[in-house]
Amino acid sequence: MIKASLTAAIAALSLATVTQADTNANFTLDWKFEGPAAPYFLAVDNGHFAEQGLNVDISAGQGSLDAIPKVATGAFPFGFADINSLIKFLDQNPDAPVTAVMMVYDKPPFAVIGRKSQGINGIDDLEGSVLGAPPPDGAWAQFPIFAAENGIDVGQIDVRPVGFPTREPMLAAGEVDSVTGFSFSSYLNLVRLGVPEDDLTTILMADHGVELYGNAIIVNTDFAEANPEIVTGFLTAVAAGWRDAIANPQAGAEAVIARNPAGDVEFETLRLSLAIASNVLTEHTAENGMGRIDADRFARALAQLATTYEFQITTDAPQYFTNDYLPAAELLTLQ
Structure with missing residues (x-):
């Protein structure tokens, strides 16, 4: 009886292991x-x-x-x-x-990535510039919070809707001065397109008042x-x-x-x-x-x-x- 119970317990354990593994x-x-x-x-x-x-x-x-x-x-x-x-x-x-x-x-990767050669060296340069932003972009969704925390008048920025595939190419071509995006993705995509790293400015929103x-x-x-x-x-x-x-x-x-x-x-x-x-x-x-x-x-x-x-x-x-x-x-x- 004990042997039968032990055999049944081992079988159950084996079944449980197989089930978990699957x-x-x-x-x-x-x-x-x-x-x-x-x-x-x-x-x-x-x-x-x-x-x-x-x-x-x-x-x-x-x-x-x-x-x-x-x-x-x-x-x-x-x-x-x-x-x-x-x-x-x-x-x-x-x-x-x-x-x-x-x-x-x-720390979220929401960022604004700009080109120094396009006049973007920091937050103070965004007003009066052209910003490319994909409407579904997570960084763009948080941009109003970033703007409010830093006293940026969004009405003074020429915001242009762009697609995800065209975002970095437009910045690389100088068609916009900066873009919203994830810091690690947009930055690397731009470097891959031939933009010199020392020409890029990365403004991480989390470093400028965004608590998200x-x-x-x-x-x-x-x-x-x-x-x-x-x-x-x-x-x-x-x-x-x-x-x-x-x-x-x-x-x-x-x-x-x-x-x-x-x-x-x-x-x-x-x-x-x-x-x-x-x-x-x-x-x-x-x-x-x-x-x-x-x-x-x-x-x-x-x-x-x-x-x-x-x-x-x-x-x-x-x-x-x-x-x-x-x-x-x-x-x-x-x-």
């Missing part, structure tokens, strides 16, 4: 396979997801407004998206089953409530992938290029290094590890968003972010 946890990015996506590919290649019993397929995206509905509908259990876009999405769709569970860009957070790992809440251990395992692997990328950015870039052969290892190494230095490794993450938010700062961020966006419902951090699925603090250290 768990699919597909993940949608917000953008293309570029340097900042390296940690997730390293989590695959270095076995971090497998250690958590997860089989993860990573898909490219077309912006946060593409990634968020994919997770909310359950098409993907996990995604990567700008938390400010998520906040607005949930304000308009309050019952949508999606929330942020791990902050990645503690950036991109976070998001999850379908129905999935998370049913599979909390899977979510924690996924986030544990993500943190390990970021540690690997920080320790060896070139290896991270090589993991990206293995999936995007049209890319360039040198450029993606630099793009990843820029994201690490400017957006991920901050004073807060050095002290607290990655993933968590500061409640007071988040409240200030919500107040800033309210200056440019009319909320339909009362705003409160737990509506948009939870620490409940994060692993132990020692697993969230970055270095």
Whole structure:
């Protein structure tokens, strides 16, 4: 009887192991396979997801407004998206089953990138200039907050709507004086187009009064409530992938290029290094590890968003972010 029970227990344990090993946890990015996506590919290649019993397929995206509905509908259990876009999405769709569970860009990459040869050396040069801004761009969405915090009269700027594919080429051609975009992406795209690095001015909004957070790992809440251990395992692997990328950015870039052969290892190494230095490794993450938010700062961020966006419902951090699925603090250290 004891032997039979033991045999049954072993069989059950084996079945549980197989089931866990077969768990699919597909993940949608917000953008293309570029340097900042390296940690997730390293989590695959270095076995971090497998250690958590997860089989993860990573898909490219077309912006946060593409990634968020994919997770909310359950098409993907996990995604990567700008938390400010998520906040607005949930304000308009309050019952949508999606929330942020791990902050990645503690310092958002929203930036204005200008050319010194076009007269842009700093914030004071924006008035009277021509600014190219894609209407769906996350950085452009936050530009009014940046302008308000720095006393910029947007009416004194010639804002021209541009497409994502034409944004950097127009600046490279001198058709606009600056553009809004993610600091690490637009900067590298311009260098790749032949613009000298010493001709570029990068104005990071987070360095000039913008309290907002950036991109976070998001999850379908129905999935998370049913599979909390899977979510924690996924986030544990993500943190390990970021540690690997920080320790060896070139290896991270090589993991990206293995999936995007049209890319360039040198450029993606630099793009990843820029994201690490400017957006991920901050004073807060050095002290607290990655993933968590500061409640007071988040409240200030919500107040800033309210200056440019009319909320339909009362705003409160737990509506948009939870620490409940994060692993132990020692697993969230970055270095």
